[in-house]
Amino acid sequence: MAVEDKKSYLMLIDGKFVTGEAGMRSVINPANGKAFVDVPEASPDQARQAIEAARMAQKSWGLKSPLARAVIMKRIAVLIRQNARRLAEVVVREQGKPINEAIGEVGGAAEFFDYYAEFARRIQGEILPSDYAGEQVWIQRVPVGVVAAIIPWNYPSALVSRKVAPAMIAGDTIVLKPHEDTPLSALEMARIFVEAGVPAGVVNIITGRGETIGEVLCTEPGVDLITMTGSVPTGKRIMANASRNLTPVSLELGGKAPFIVLADADLELAVRSAATSRYMNCGQVCICNERTLVHRSIYDQFVTRFVEFSKSLVVGDPMQANTDIGPKVSREELEKVEAVLAEAVAGGARLALAGGRPIKAPIDGGYWLNPTVLTDVTPDMPIMTREIFGPVVPIMPFDTFEEAVSVTNASNYGLSAYLFTNDLGRVMNAVNEVSFGEIYVNRIGPEMLQGFHVGFRESGLGGDDGVHGLESYMRKKTVYVNYSGAATAALMPYGR
Numbered sequence: 001m002a003v004e005d006k007k008s009y010l011m012l013i014d015g016k017f018v019t020g021e022a023g024m025r026s027v028i029n030p031a032n033g034k035a036f037v038d039v040p041e042a043s044p045d046q047a048r049q050a051i052e053a054a055r056m057a058q059k060s061w062g063l064k065s066p067l068a069r070a071v072i073m074k075r076i077a078v079l080i081r082q083n084a085r086r087l088a089e090v091v092v093r094e095q096g097k098p099i100n101e102a103i104g105e106v107g108g109a110a111e112f113f114d115y116y117a118e119f120a121r122r123i124q125g126e127i128l129p130s131d132y133a134g135e136q137v138w139i140q141r142v143p144v145g146v147v148a149a150i151i152p153w154n155y156p157s158a159l160v161s162r163k164v165a166p167a168m169i170a171g172d173t174i175v176l177k178p179h180e181d182t183p184l185s186a187l188e189m190a191r192i193f194v195e196a197g198v199p200a201g202v203v204n205i206i207t208g209r210g211e212t213i214g215e216v217l218c219t220e221p222g223v224d225l226i227t228m229t230g231s232v233p234t235g236k237r238i239m240a241n242a243s244r245n246l247t248p249v250s251l252e253l254g255g256k257a258p259f260i261v262l263a264d265a266d267l268e269l270a271v272r273s274a275a276t277s278r279y280m281n282c283g284q285v286c287i288c289n290e291r292t293l294v295h296r297s298i299y300d301q302f303v304t305r306f307v308e309f310s311k312s313l314v315v316g317d318p319m320q321a322n323t324d325i326g327p328k329v330s331r332e333e334l335e336k337v338e339a340v341l342a343e344a345v346a347g348g349a350r351l352a353l354a355g356g357r358p359i360k361a362p363i364d365g366g367y368w369l370n371p372t373v374l375t376d377v378t379p380d381m382p383i384m385t386r387e388i389f390g391p392v393v394p395i396m397p398f399d400t401f402e403e404a405v406s407v408t409n410a411s412n413y414g415l416s417a418y419l420f421t422n423d424l425g426r427v428m429n430a431v432n433e434v435s436f437g438e439i440y441v442n443r444i445g446p447e448m449l450q451g452f453h454v455g456f457r458e459s460g461l462g463g464d465d466g467v468h469g470l471e472s473y474m475r476k477k478t479v480y481v482n483y484s485g486a487a488t489a490a491l492m493p494y495g496r
Contacts, residue, residue, distance in 0.1 A: 009039045019040045020040025021045065031363050033331070072198055115165070123170070172225070175223075176204070219242075225250065255459055256412075256415075265298075265421050271302060303375060327368050329367070341374075344381060371393075379410060438454070
């Protein structure tokens with residue numbers, strides 16, 4: 001199927017591919033700024049239908065053995081890999097990610113299903129001793145029920161899997177809404193789910209605006225868990241809406257990752273790592289290097305090498321294998337980054353690498369921005385405290401490790417942090433003192449499947465990945481099993 005085929009994109013509700021009752025929406029290719037395909041938009045009633053379909057399917061799905069669910073998940077992984085190139089090209093066209101990064105993303109989408117399928121024999125309960133003879137206390141892990149998942153635009157394929165795979169193995173059913181700017185990857189995955197034999201209603205994919213469809217998903221009483229990856233303001237709104245029904249939420253929100261380079265670090269490794277972390281996916285990653293802190297003794301060397309490395313990167317057609325940086329995802333996101341940059345310069349920051357929009361764009365009409373490096377920044381500048389989400393990096397010197405930790409922790413965010421040093425004592429100090437959910441030492445992301453992707457403060461609550469991420473998709477049930485035939489209730493002290 002060609003990605004330009006406008007008749008191919010339909011939503012998935014209760015095992016059926018359906019059109020949207022709220023009309024159609026054009027998807028823009030960020031490389032040229034042109035609409036290239038239309039997708040349906042769901043009505044609020046269709047969102048409720050998807051929730052009801054998930055509700056009706058959950059009992060039978062939850063009663064299947066985890067191994068039976070895993071068999072289907074393994075088929076999904078195989079189909080993703082068989083269609084990897086086509087799925088990657090869809091990511092490039094709707095999101096602007098360079099093709100090599102998109103291929104990696106699709107590979108990760110398959111791995112989520114392989115990884116969580118392995119839990120078919122690993123979902124464990126507990127047996128505790130009772131206070132009474134002839135009795136046991138069982139704590140079982142059971143499906144949470146119906147999951148509503150809302151994902152952003154920066155990883156439109158992998159984030160589908162990150163939400164759907166743990167829900168499926170846990171015995172949950174799910175209604176997923178992709179971002180309205182990048183719906184195609186999720187709709188492509190819907191086809192794969194059906195082909196793999198996912199029963200009707202177990203996975204539902206609907207498209208539409210957050211303020212309408214997202215609102216329904218977060219306020220309907222038929223939803224048992226809301227999981228969302230996205231911005232802090234959206235996360236707060238979801239949490240407020242979820243409070244109406246006391247619906248549990250798992251939120252992975254923004255980040256302002258510090259990249260700390262101590263004097264003893266491998267300078268070449270630190271420079272390349274800092275640049276890669278900043279510029280991957282055009283800086284549109286929640287764990288990106290958002291503020292680089294370098295010990296003063298090596299600061300000038302670091303800045304010089306970092307600027308030179310930044311100049312060597314190819315900003316170009318994301319379909320070309322030699323492209324390092326593609327376009328921003330949308331005009332709105334491009335202008336947001338430009339506003340943050342202009343504010344920083346007006347506030348006294350110096351452009352060590354001017355960057356900005358290319359004089360001649362790689363492709364006319366696209367949302368292009370060259371790598372930009374700022375120095376003469378201070379910790380209180382907005383560019384050091386607010387998320388940038390683009391190929392712009394402020395670099396600040398520090399004199400002591402304690403100063404670097406203080407600047408690092410003085411943030412409303414607390415997702416990912418980086419430390420480059422060969423001093424084990426400093427590493428352990430950072431582990432104890434840096435108040436972030438993830439710390440990378442002498443390496444950069446991405447995070448691993450078996451880890452736990454979790455943020456502190458305004459970076460969210462709950463978390464994704466690994467056994468701890470899976471916990472969000474299950475609830476605990478306590479069962480008191482008396483097999484002695486004695487009536488233990490009469491033996492209990494009054495008021496206990």
